[in-house]
Amino acid sequence: MTRHARNCTAGAVYTYHEKKKDAAASGYGTQSERVGKDSVKSFDCCSLTLQPCRYPVVTKEGYLFDKEAILEYIISKKNEYNRKLKQYEKQLKKDENEVKELAAAEREANLIKFMSREKNITHSKSDSIAPSTSISNLANGKHKELPSFWVPSQLPDAKVSKVEKPDASVLCPISGKPLKMKDLIEVKWTLVNDPDDKKSLIAKENRYMCPITHDILSNAVPCAIIRTSGHVITMECVEKIIKKDWINPLTGDKLKEKDIIPLQRGGTGYALTNQNLEGKNERPVLQA
Template identity: 65%
Template sequence: MTRHARNCTAGAVYTYHEKKKDAKASGYGTNSQRLGKDSVKDFDCCSLSLQPCRNPVITKDGYLFDKEVILEYILKKKNEYKRKLKEYEKLKKLEEEKNAQKEAENMNQKISSFLKDENNIVSKSLLEVETEKPSTSSISNMAVGRDKDLPSFWVPTMTPSAEKTELIKPDPVVYCPISNKPLKAKDLIDVKFVPVNDPDEKKSIYTKENRYMCAITHDILSNSVPCAVLKPTGDVVTLECVNKIIKKDMIHPLTNKPLHKKDIIIMQRGGTGYSLTNKKLDGKQDRPALQA
């Protein structure tokens, strides 16, 4: 096979190479690529504001938030629930009134139908039948109470509108914006980062590349270093320190108090250049499909 075989245009088949080439040139197909460093947050940044945390707190699932941001989010969701609940109660009351009115109309219709049938049973004299005038029935849509059943597009009060078929009561539970699990303010755990003390570095701690270190081993923390939070004190340590030091005796090295398995919270970090660090760092852009 020559090196020009893939570019041969004499074949009757639309080859895979030609399809990929045309898709790239015309903007069709799906474009997928690995997200870069600027597209993911750092390990010490808030999961909502994506800015370095000034007062960091962590959930039991390991997601880091700024305390002010996450409390504002919880308060917003609670106020939204109150607003939706008032709207739900209002619509529920209107629906109950509408159902009661409908039942009353059905009952009145049954009563009138019963009375009509009773009147037809009573025998009439021959004279009354002869002198009775024939009834003239109207074919108008607005007669015999049909004006209440038929919609009118030129009267604003009778214009038909689309209504919800079923009312759903709002959920009072506030969910985590990242893990979508129930979130309560009392479950947030304060996090204590140990800053790197470098007397020669005069930059702000938020502009430094190496900002924090492990509270026990003093190793530099970054996205490429798996970290964990010790729940009783909120200290941030490396996962290597947890596996090699803490898990041997399950004793807090700084307070000498016993630890339990639930006291070690694995921090959910941002992305790195390693493929095994995170599994959801592939960005895809769907474009119109190019068919052969």
């Protein structure tokens, strides 16, 4: 336990500072730590698989994906939409059948009421047929609506949840905006040609560079993608070279401001670059 201060040896109060120090030493309480380099996604890795992209594509918002992974994601969302649409159509058909059954039951009730009235007119009250007073739960058509008491969803007081009509649009898993396959742009990386580096491409620390300035690309270097050609360049190159005359130095094509897409970099499921680089580890709480 933490010792009290020199002039506070007689104090019986367990202060907040002492409690916090003891919790850190004993391994209790929530621990906040700065996220290290291993927990931050590299700029050239897929936002879904967190692995280097084999066939990189980028969205209009600048999020990088592997073409195979994003195609699989879109197909899974389409299948999920078809499944929910079938459930919605099944519910509509069920509601329509219920309306028809209610209308038929109402017509049958009116017919029985009319026949009973006619019999009362032609016969005396003593000879009239009294309506059914059976207490059976199967009488008067109740057998059609008898619930199954061992199934919670079939109880009389169970509320049937309505299935909402599903949305056909596929949303980006990172930005949450509508995503279409035709809007994905193929990315062209420029490899770093270093004859002294014999490592494989994945093991290399410096894999790609700007094709115009030959600056090495990394998470610390803001990058952008030219939409018309797919080349990845640095934002410094955009500001100092491209914005002067808005001409692509690699192809000579005219560019517009919307043709420059900033590349989103360095984020995982719980950490984003320059926004939140702390992760919390919840541990047992120390009770005073």
